[in-house]
Amino acid sequence: MKNDFPQNRRLFLQTGTLAAAGWLAGKSLLSSGSALAADRTDTAPDAGDGKRPLKLALASYTLRKFSLEETLAMTRRVGLTAICLKSFHLPLDASEKQIAETRQKVAQAGLTLYGGGVIVLRNREQIDQAFDYAKSAGMKRIIGAPTVETLPLINEKIQQYDIEVAIHNHGPGDKHFPTPDVAYEKIKKFDPRFGLCHDVGHTVRYGKDPVAITEKCADRMLDVHMKDVTSATRKGRATPCGRGVVDIPTLLRALIKTGYKGYLAFEYESDPNDPLPGLAESVGYVRGVLDTL
Amino acid sequence: MKNDFPQNRRLFLQTGTLAAAGWLAGKSLLSSGSALAADRTDTAPDAGDGKRPLKLALASYTLRKFSLEETLAMTRRVGLTAICLKSFHLPLDASEKQIAETRQKVAQAGLTLYGGGVIVLRNREQIDQAFDYAKSAGMKRIIGAPTVETLPLINEKIQQYDIEVAIHNHGPGDKHFPTPDVAYEKIKKFDPRFGLCHDVGHTVRYGKDPVAITEKCADRMLDVHMKDVTSATRKGRATPCGRGVVDIPTLLRALIKTGYKGYLAFEYESDPNDPLPGLAESVGYVRGVLDTL
Numbered sequence: 001m002k003n004d005f006p007q008n009r010r011l012f013l014q015t016g017t018l019a020a021a022g023w024l025a026g027k028s029l030l031s032s033g034s035a036l037a038a039d040r041t042d043t044a045p046d047a048g049d050g051k052r053p054l055k056l057a058l059a060s061y062t063l064r065k066f067s068l069e070e071t072l073a074m075t076r077r078v079g080l081t082a083i084c085l086k087s088f089h090l091p092l093d094a095s096e097k098q099i100a101e102t103r104q105k106v107a108q109a110g111l112t113l114y115g116g117g118v119i120v121l122r123n124r125e126q127i128d129q130a131f132d133y134a135k136s137a138g139m140k141r142i143i144g145a146p147t148v149e150t151l152p153l154i155n156e157k158i159q160q161y162d163i164e165v166a167i168h169n170h171g172p173g174d175k176h177f178p179t180p181d182v183a184y185e186k187i188k189k190f191d192p193r194f195g196l197c198h199d200v201g202h203t204v205r206y207g208k209d210p211v212a213i214t215e216k217c218a219d220r221m222l223d224v225h226m227k228d229v230t231s232a233t234r235k236g237r238a239t240p241c242g243r244g245v246v247d248i249p250t251l252l253r254a255l256i257k258t259g260y261k262g263y264l265a266f267e268y269e270s271d272p273n274d275p276l277p278g279l280a281e282s283v284g285y286v287r288g289v290l291d292t293l
Numbered sequence: 294m295k296n297d298f299p300q301n302r303r304l305f306l307q308t309g310t311l312a313a314a315g316w317l318a319g320k321s322l323l324s325s326g327s328a329l330a331a332d333r334t335d336t337a338p339d340a341g342d343g344k345r346p347l348k349l350a351l352a353s354y355t356l357r358k359f360s361l362e363e364t365l366a367m368t369r370r371v372g373l374t375a376i377c378l379k380s381f382h383l384p385l386d387a388s389e390k391q392i393a394e395t396r397q398k399v400a401q402a403g404l405t406l407y408g409g410g411v412i413v414l415r416n417r418e419q420i421d422q423a424f425d426y427a428k429s430a431g432m433k434r435i436i437g438a439p440t441v442e443t444l445p446l447i448n449e450k451i452q453q454y455d456i457e458v459a460i461h462n463h464g465p466g467d468k469h470f471p472t473p474d475v476a477y478e479k480i481k482k483f484d485p486r487f488g489l490c491h492d493v494g495h496t497v498r499y500g501k502d503p504v505a506i507t508e509k510c511a512d513r514m515l516d517v518h519m520k521d522v523t524s525a526t527r528k529g530r531a532t533p534c535g536r537g538v539v540d541i542p543t544l545l546r547a548l549i550k551t552g553y554k555g556y557l558a559f560e561y562e563s564d565p566n567d568p569l570p571g572l573a574e575s576v577g578y579v580r581g582v583l584d585t586l
Contacts, residue, residue, distance in 0.1 A: 047536045077570060079536060240573075242580040243340045243372060249585040277370060277573040280533075284574035287535040288581020292542040 045110075047079025052290045053256050056283065057082035057114060059143075059225055059267035062275050064088045068102060072109040074276055078283045084115040084143060084223070084265050092119065092133055099136040114263060115223065117143025117197070118168045121150055131157045143168050143197045143223055147176050148186055155190040164193040166222040166262075171202030172234035179208045184217040195222035199267070201229045204246050205236040211247070211254045218258035225267040226286060238269035241282035249289050256293070340372025345583045346549050349576065350375035350407060352436075352518055352560035355568050357381045361395060365402040367569055371576045377408040377436060377516070377558050385412065385426055392429040407556060408516065410436025410490070411461045414443055424450045436461050436490045436516055440469050441479055448483040457486040459515040459555075464495030465527035472501045477510040488515035492560070494522045497539050498529040504540070504547045511551035518560040519579060531562035534575035542582050549586070 049056050058080045063071040068089045075083055083106060090102045106113040116137060119130045121144040134142050141164040146154055154165055167183040170176075177183040180196040180203065187194045196217055202225075203210045214221065228244035229236035241248055255264075264286060268279045342349050351373045356364040361382045368376055376399060383395045399406040409430060412423045414437040427435050434457040439447055447458055460476040463469075470476040473489040473496065480487045489510055495518075496503045507514065521537035522529035534541055548557075557579060561572045 047533075078574065079533075240340075240372075240577065242577060242584060248581070277569045280570040280574040281371065281577035284533065284535060284577030284579075285581040285584075286577075288541070288578040288583075289585045290581075291535060291578075292582045292585035 045076055045079050047287070049079065049081060049287070052287065053293070054252060054260065054290060055082065055263045056080055056286065057084060057112075057263035057265040058279075059084050059086070059265040060089050061086040061118070062266060062268045062279055065272050065275075068105060072106060072111060074279070075111060076109060077276070078280050080266070080283065081110065082112040082114050082263055082265075084117060084141075084263070085113065085137075085139075086117065087119070090116065090133075090137065092129055094133070096136055099133070103137055113137060113139060115139050115141035115143055115166075117166075119144050121146040121154055121165070123150065124153060127153055127157060131161050131163060134163050135161055140164060141166055141222060145170070145176070151186060151190065151194075155187075155194055158191050158193045162193070164195060164222055166195050166197035168197040168225070169199050169202050169206075171199070171205040174202070178206050179203050180213050180217050180221075181208075184220055187220060192220070195220035197223035197225060199225040199227070200246055200251065201225070201227035201236070201238060201267075201269075204229050204232050205234055207232055211250050214251060214254040214260075215258060218260070221255075221258070221260055221262065223262045224255070224260075224264050226264040226282070227267050227269065228282070240268070240270075240278045240285065241266075242285035248286065249293065252286070252289055253293055338369055338372050340580070342372065342374060342580070345580065346586070347545060347553065347583060348375065348556045349373055349579065350377060350405075350556035350558040351572075352377050352379070352558040353382050354379040354411070355559060355561045355572055358565050358568075361398060365398060365404060367572070368404060369402060370569070371573050373559070373576065374403065375405040375407050375556055375558075377410060377434075377556070378406065378430075378432075379410065380412070383409065383426075383430065385422055387426070389429055392426065396430055406430060406432060408432050408434035408436055408459075410459075412437050414439040414447055414458070416443065417446060420446055420450060424454045424456060427456050428454055433457060434459055434515060438463070438469070444479055444483065444487075448480075448487055451484050451486045455486070457488065457515055459488050459490035461490040461518070462492050462495050462499075464492070464498040467495070471499050472496050473506050473510050473514075474501075477513055480513060485513070488513035490516035490518060492518040492520070493539055493544065494518070494520035494529070494531060494560075494562075497522050497525050498527055500525055504543050507544060507547040507553075508551060511553070514548075514551070514553055514555065516555045517548070517553070517557050519557040519575070520560050520562065521575070533561070533563075533571045533578070534559075535578035541579065542586065545579070545582055546586060 058075045116134055116139045121127050130142055144165050167177055169179050171178050180198045200210045228239050228241045228246045230239050230244050232245050266282050268275050268282055271278050351368045409427055409432045414420050423435055437458050460470055462472050464471050473491045493503045521532050521534045521539045523532050523537050525538050559575055561568050561575055564571050
């Protein structure tokens, strides 16, 4: 009901869907920079995540149809303070100058640029490029899609660059690493900075239990792609967290219990042209779980 | 990361922000009806709320800048299955024909039209109109803003129409019923269908404990306006659930423990021109809490 709250109090809060609207209209309402200027961009909005037992972030594949500026604005809008950039927002062949500009934009938005990916790491050229890219961008972690054959080379580069690599599992159809436990067996002998990015949705779509995998692979768990899916089969589709079949409270309990220190990176794959509501619902759901555990 | 999920699987899922985009462009993308037609509208999308211990709904004041059609689409998009209509979406002086059409549209969207309000009930004319309106619309409950003086007349009408009235508290600045416990004392002697709509945000802004009020007033609790606020003072502003100072897990535990059977109706007051992300985050948060209690 009508009240005396200051309405519309921060222009910035509007930018998410304004960005979508601008995108739909074929132009970016953020391109003038005015929306960013309307808010303090040196610190991210406080949604209380600092007090929660797990760190939250965005996997920017979620916003693959949007510009970097729009992506940063939407990330802030849902109150996330860290981001893993997909190549849509920072091309793998970006120049040093482009990388520096992007790094600065992320910092100015008050966000931590903690990683890049998912990046394919299936030959020497891709691997060399990825490590140089991550180093220039100040990323501490590459979320990667290697093959068994490229693991030794990647391990060398991890030691050379002091950059972590987390192998991303891709569920049914992924002949290399459908679930994290498959990758876990192959990297045990390598540097401890060689670990896993557990894509929870793909694990469930493969018919495996993400909680058991979280416990089994705890010492190599470096990143998590947080999502929900409509069924525990290859036909499972992405859906906002809390609507699908993933037992998220039990999963988050297991992550906390096993001392997980990485990010829960939201990767909301549906509604690519208008992902903000589904992303926001997912972030809200996980916060609700964390506040109740 | 790119996967083999069917993307963009239901046009309907897009309609929320498309509606916002259309609104911003000065036209409704929903006006053709095509977006509604793209989805089954006889049942609401299943977000799993049927298995949760409290019923969720929308207080349509949240979407006061949007048409009825846009409002129904956005309500469905966040997976809510019940709605309380504010006068923006069904004017209090609507004709019988208008009311019948609206009732039909809500039903065709697969939603339960459980109530109307907040409706001012401060004189006989307003009270007569409200009960006739609610009866025609098939509403079981009026969320009302009466005065102490009009309570006896409202009580008579409740008995005559068999329609519940829930007094809405409005916090600081509300000279009649700032918090539910004030109203509770005044209605104890009246029909048990005369009860309360607990606006949690306004109670907190008044500096009172919504959990204690939930317990104290349990036998007259008919409706809840669910929200969060940035501080427990009159300066508190609306914010997505989970970001503010309201202890929502404890509140929901108290509602369940006291056997609350009504709705948690989301009333997200910020970002009136673009409320969908904040609403979605709030709905997600409450689902996360309910799934973890």
